[in-house]
Amino acid sequence: METIINLIIKGSNIMPPGHILRSFAERFGESINTEWFIEDEIYEAVFYLAEIEHIARFNAFGELLDTKTNLPLHLIKPPHAAEAAKVGELMNLIEINRNGQLFYELIARDKALIRYYLYLDEAGNLLEKRKL
Numbered sequence: 001m002e003t004i005i006n007l008i009i010k011g012s013n014i015m016p017p018g019h020i021l022r023s024f025a026e027r028f029g030e031s032i033n034t035e036w037f038i039e040d041e042i043y044e045a046v047f048y049l050a051e052i053e054h055i056a057r058f059n060a061f062g063e064l065l066d067t068k069t070n071l072p073l074h075l076i077k078p079p080h081a082a083e084a085a086k087v088g089e090l091m092n093l094i095e096i097n098r099n100g101q102l103f104y105e106l107i108a109r110d111k112a113l114i115r116y117y118l119y120l121d122e123a124g125n126l127l128e129k130r131k132l
Helices: 004-010 018-028 078-087
Strands: 032-039 042-049 052-058 064-070 089-098 101-109 115-121 126-131
Touching (some): 078 101, 078 115
Antiparallel strands (some): 032 042
């Protein structure tokens, strides 16, 4: 079994079935640098749109399950920024769209440089927090 490091270095070499490729192209036709991965019959595309990294996951039928967008930190919304500030410095901001419902994954670090994962809903309510 290949390690994630090997996949990053060598690429995925996965080519999803045509119906999944068509579903992807209908939604993200302007994407560039697309790499495909598969795990447990879920196809994952990592790609760029307008110089921003995205991840889209599709089931075996080609139905979009969710998308993740790696947002620039300056786009953080005030309620999410407030939760991150409780920990310390914001390091990463990912917006997740599941059927139109938005969630956010944040990584923030405290003064001791300990990183924390924060999972919030659209309103900024903290759903999960754990030390990384």
